[in-house]
Amino acid sequence: MPSIVISCAGDNELARKINDYLMDKITPSHDTIYISLSEDELEIVLEKLGVSKDEIRKLLHDFIKSNSELADYYSITEFNDNVFVVGIPKSLDEMTVNCEICGYIASSEDDLNIHKRTHGLIFIL
Numbered sequence: 001m002p003s004i005v006i007s008c009a010g011d012n013e014l015a016r017k018i019n020d021y022l023m024d025k026i027t028p029s030h031d032t033i034y035i036s037l038s039e040d041e042l043e044i045v046l047e048k049l050g051v052s053k054d055e056i057r058k059l060l061h062d063f064i065k066s067n068s069e070l071a072d073y074y075s076i077t078e079f080n081d082n083v084f085v086v087g088i089p090k091s092l093d094e095m096t097v098n099c100e101i102c103g104y105i106a107s108s109e110d111d112l113n114i115h116k117r118t119h120g121l122i123f124i125l
């Protein structure tokens with residue numbers, strides 16, 4: 001049976017919230033048979049719920065917009081026609097790799113270590 005998967009990239013709590021949200025919106029009777037939550041992933045059998053993929057996409061966007069703490073950081077990416085990934089885009093993840101001394105944004109852990117050594121040199125001088 002065709003189904004779609006919503007992955008929350010390791011965020012089980014977010015997956016649970018999306019599960020509750022979708023359940024409210026598309027299954028008023030809270031018939032949970034066709035939405036299954038497993039750790040950070042939701043699987044939805046669209047056909048049986050009478051909703052389209054477009055509606056799921058819209059609901060996901062609505063969900064994110066309705067949460068002020070998510071709206072600024074999270075985005076939805078689609079893969080392989082049947083997978084939605086809800087999470088923080090890679091570019092934002094990488095921005096967390098920054099220097100606590102001066103706020104320099106490194107492109108990787110290695111870059112950060114090299115950068116930090118320059119602070120060491122400056123302090124010695």
Ligand SMILES: [Zn+2]
Nearest residue numbers: 099101102104
């Ligand atoms: Zn620095």
